[in-house]
Amino acid sequence: MQPESTVPTTRSRRPRFRLGGLGPLIGLAALVALATILNxxxxxxxxxxxxxxxxxxxxxxxxxxxxxxxxxGIDLSVGSMAALLAGSMILFMNALAPTFGSGWLTIFFxxxxxxxxxxxxxLGHGLAITKGRIEPFxxxxxxxxxxxxxxxxLSEGGAITLKLDLSDVYSHIxxxxxxxxxxxxxxxxxxxxxxxxxxxxxxxxxxxxxxxSNEQVARFAAxxxxxxxxxxxVIQGVCVAVATILYxxxxxxxxxxxxxxxxxxxxxxxxxxxxALKGGFGSVSGTVVGAILLSTIGNVLNLTSIISVYLNxxxxxxxxxxxxxxxxxxxxx
Amino acid sequence: xxxxxxxxxxxxxxxxxxxxxxxxxxxxxEIHALVGENGAGKSTLMKILxxxxxxxxxxVLLNGEPAHFVDQREGEADGxxxxxxxxxxxxxxxxxxxxxxxxxxxxxxxxxxxxxxxxAVTLLQRVGLAIEPTTRVRELIVAQxxxxxxAKALSRQARLLIMDEPTASLTxxxxxxLFELIRDLNARGVTVLYISHKxxxxxxxxxxxxxxxxxxxxxTVAAAETTRAQLANLMVGREIAxxxxxxxxxxxxxxVWRVEGVGVPGWAEDIGFxxxxxxxxxxxxxxxxxxxxxxxGILGLRPRIGGHxxxxxxxxxxxxxxxxxxxxIVYLSEDRxxxxxxxxLRLAPNLTLMALRRYTQPLxxxxxxxxxxxNALRDYNIRAGSLDAIAGTLSxxxxxxxxxxxxLHTEPRILILDEPTRGVDVGAKQEIYRLIQKLASQxxxxxxxxxxxxxxxxxAHRIVVMRGGHLxxxxxxxxxxxxxxxxxxxxxxxxxxx
Numbered sequence: 001m002q003p004e005s006t007v008p009t010t011r012s013r014r015p016r017f018r019l020g021g022l023g024p025l026i027g028l029a030a031l032v033a034l035a036t037i038l039n040x041x042x043x044x045x046x047x048x049x050x051x052x053x054x055x056x057x058x059x060x061x062x063x064x065x066x067x068x069x070x071x072x073g074i075d076l077s078v079g080s081m082a083a084l085l086a087g088s089m090i091l092f093m094n095a096l097a098p099t100f101g102s103g104w105l106t107i108f109f110x111x112x113x114x115x116x117x118x119x120x121x122x123l124g125h126g127l128a129i130t131k132g133r134i135e136p137f138x139x140x141x142x143x144x145x146x147x148x149x150x151x152x153x154l155s156e157g158g159a160i161t162l163k164l165d166l167s168d169v170y171s172h173i174x175x176x177x178x179x180x181x182x183x184x185x186x187x188x189x190x191x192x193x194x195x196x197x198x199x200x201x202x203x204x205x206x207x208x209x210x211x212x213s214n215e216q217v218a219r220f221a222a223x224x225x226x227x228x229x230x231x232x233x234v235i236q237g238v239c240v241a242v243a244t245i246l247y248x249x250x251x252x253x254x255x256x257x258x259x260x261x262x263x264x265x266x267x268x269x270x271x272x273x274x275x276a277l278k279g280g281f282g283s284v285s286g287t288v289v290g291a292i293l294l295s296t297i298g299n300v301l302n303l304t305s306i307i308s309v310y311l312n313x314x315x316x317x318x319x320x321x322x323x324x325x326x327x328x329x330x331x332x333x
Numbered sequence: 334x335x336x337x338x339x340x341x342x343x344x345x346x347x348x349x350x351x352x353x354x355x356x357x358x359x360x361x362x363e364i365h366a367l368v369g370e371n372g373a374g375k376s377t378l379m380k381i382l383x384x385x386x387x388x389x390x391x392x393v394l395l396n397g398e399p400a401h402f403v404d405q406r407e408g409e410a411d412g413x414x415x416x417x418x419x420x421x422x423x424x425x426x427x428x429x430x431x432x433x434x435x436x437x438x439x440x441x442x443x444x445x446x447x448x449x450x451x452x453a454v455t456l457l458q459r460v461g462l463a464i465e466p467t468t469r470v471r472e473l474i475v476a477q478x479x480x481x482x483x484a485k486a487l488s489r490q491a492r493l494l495i496m497d498e499p500t501a502s503l504t505x506x507x508x509x510x511l512f513e514l515i516r517d518l519n520a521r522g523v524t525v526l527y528i529s530h531k532x533x534x535x536x537x538x539x540x541x542x543x544x545x546x547x548x549x550x551x552x553t554v555a556a557a558e559t560t561r562a563q564l565a566n567l568m569v570g571r572e573i574a575x576x577x578x579x580x581x582x583x584x585x586x587x588x589v590w591r592v593e594g595v596g597v598p599g600w601a602e603d604i605g606f607x608x609x610x611x612x613x614x615x616x617x618x619x620x621x622x623x624x625x626x627x628x629x630g631i632l633g634l635r636p637r638i639g640g641h642x643x644x645x646x647x648x649x650x651x652x653x654x655x656x657x658x659x660x661x662i663v664y665l666s667e668d669r670x671x672x673x674x675x676x677x678l679r680l681a682p683n684l685t686l687m688a689l690r691r692y693t694q695p696l697x698x699x700x701x702x703x704x705x706x707x708n709a710l711r712d713y714n715i716r717a718g719s720l721d722a723i724a725g726t727l728s729x730x731x732x733x734x735x736x737x738x739x740x741l742h743t744e745p746r747i748l749i750l751d752e753p754t755r756g757v758d759v760g761a762k763q764e765i766y767r768l769i770q771k772l773a774s775q776x777x778x779x780x781x782x783x784x785x786x787x788x789x790x791x792x793a794h795r796i797v798v799m800r801g802g803h804l805x806x807x808x809x810x811x812x813x814x815x816x817x818x819x820x821x822x823x824x825x826x827x828x829x830x831x
Binding site: 205210281 | 654657658664666672674675678682689690692695697739
């Protein structure tokens with residue numbers, strides 16, 4: 001038997017795997033500590049639930065985005081898609097209400113409809129990208145415009161509003177609680193849990209990582225690369241639909257400004273969470289932390305008066321760049 | 334002329350020393366070869382010399398003066414040029430752009446394209462490359478890229494040229510051409526440091542040879558006074574018995590796989606062959622003969638025209654690579670880093686990637702994957718620092734054994750190996766030959782594509798030769814010899830009536 005020798009290293013570049021999981025969590029902890037010192041009311045149950053509930057939209061979308069990005073793709077359309085899905089869902093339920101009543105049955109159909117529509121949008125992206133061999137950036141840049149424009153057309157520039165009696169019933173989904181925890185938080189956690197399981201403990205998740213890490217190697221390993229890539233976009237579409245299901249009961253309407261710039265926040269959450277933008281490595285738990293970190297910034301600015309709330313996006317931007325800088329790690333020896 | 338002295342060089346990346354107290358001299362104006370198994374530290378030592386890496390201990394003396402290159406730019410300013418194993422060319426730029434990359438000729442604030450093109454033409458002539466300086470590098474074949482790298486080195490006024498495995502993907506005639514060029518440069522006063530696995534080449538080309546083993550200096554010998562076998566023993570540190578295991582006489586088994594009428598646009602036309610149980614079938618041919626492309630086409634990895642396949646007498650459909658794996662046919666690419674292994678992933682996901690179904694019920698079982706890895710490291714004698722190592726940190730030989738373990742993990746019936754020992758050290762080569770022979774004797778049908786004729790003759794029972802996309806010869810028995818194969822590969826013998 002040969003003695004176990006040390007790893008002969010031919011290149012000094014080492015993938016920055018280590019910081020990925022802990023970095024954002026440390027950042028979040030630091031932010032929470034700072035916020036609590038500045039304003040003790042930050043660390044109240046009420047405020048924490050408030051932050052998490054608001055995080056759920058971006059968080060759920062970002063869970064889907066984690067798959068797309070790890071597989072080496074990108075979906076820029078999610079904000080517009082959320083707007084169009086919200087508008088379509090409202091129109092669909094309004095149309096069903098006379099037949100099925102303004103109750104849970106109509107809402108159920110609405111939910112099924114919007115999930116299916118989100119899946120179809122994702123399927124369209126996936127097919128255009130794989131079979132059509134168009135860059136994901138281009139495809140989803142195109143649909144970013146298309147989705148929002150169609151919504152604007154449907155709403156004639158104004159708002160599409162859910163019928164009041166339906167809205168009263170449906171609003172429980174957003175404002176209601178289960179075991180004293182708001183329902184959106186439950187759904188967010190469930191989606192994150194499912195996403196984590198799918199990514200880390202299934203063959204599909206492993207394939208996604210393998211494809212993002214090196215698509216050519218994955219092809220030569222006989223993986224169904226196109227199918228798996230399409231699936232990531234379908235998952236993204238379904239995640240946007242689930243976020244929409246939570247969003248619609250919040251305001252009961254959709255307008256051309258619905259979901260504006262959500263794509264940037266969702267992608268930022270994924271990247272802050274340690275997922276490599278070029279694919280191959282990432283985690284759902286990181287994304288969850290990233291999403292919470294982003295919305296906590298806004299909350300902290302609201303609760304304190306040191307920096308104006310108007311600078312929210314600026315502070316988020318600084319954090320994104322800072323995290324990216326820290327995660328750069330030892331990549332350049 | 335430059336002389337080099339390595340003095341007590343040590344290097345540690347944090348996982349134990351990669352180089353340990355290496356001391357030897359390279360005399361001015363000689364061709365000095367550096368040999369050693371993969372992981373012996375050759376490339377690391379050369380990177381330290383070229384200024385790509387700092388040493389942890391010791392110093393490098395150039396003409397007796399300590400050299401402190403902060404980066405390769407400083408090294409090149411002193412005439413020290415390193416040509417990497419993985420060529421360092423920008424594929425989308427032109428030949429001339431590449432030659433002058435980083436030190437473009439300018440006229441005022443603008444590029445002086447005309448001057449660069451003119452100078453490029455002269456340089457290309459010196460290395461014997463008949464291409465336009467405006468050709469995009471992407472359009473060149475590997476041998477041309479190799480020569481282009483040398484032209485690039487010449488443009489940097491190289492006085493010490495370091496070449497890391499330059500012949501890894503060249504055909505014998507291309508190698509001969511390269512050697513002529515190296516000898517010519519050497520005659521003009523360029524000191525050459527030449528790293529290679531191919532001991533024949535080293536003995537033929539170099540004046541002196543230094544052997545490294547496990548990061549330590551072993552010895553330096555005059556090439557004229559040594560033999561390939563002696564070098565191999567020095568590298569491995571033990572007697573190597575015959576390089577190739579004995580070919581077991583086998584009764585011709587049943588035909589396992591019948592392939593007919595395969596065409597791959599631009600690469601192969603109307604190819605057919607039969608593969609028998611327990612047989613090792615060699616595919617010979619020059620680079621560009623279409624061997625790799627033929628099999629990529631058969632397996633659905635690139636577009637194919639026609640093709641009728643029978644597996645054990647039953648028709649077989651091969652449209653997607655997964656069809657082949659499902660039927661028990663696996664292919665290991667010649668391009669280990671680009672197509673064979675996920676070099677940024679850990680070992681276990683690489684090993685189990687093609688057989689994940691065995692580890693899902695329905696969720697993945699990481700502890701079973703880990704156990705499989707432990708077994709594979711033992712069975713295939715893969716040396717890794719830890720079970721959690723990233724695949725890319727293994728040495729070339731160990732990466733190749735891992736890649737083999739990966740395709741074999743699907744428990745195939747038919748194994749197709751493309752250049753299975755490329756960039757692999759002598760010890761690992763021998764292990765791979767033994768493995769191939771063992772698998773065949775257990776009844777697996779194996780196809781080996783290789784540019785190394787010695788290797789094909791050493792292990793194959795039968796050899797088919799391809800030339801220009803056609804099957805030109807089928808050799809067995811006494812016909813398995815180099816002149817015969819070369820005759821068919823170069824078109825001296827064999828015609829291809831379509």
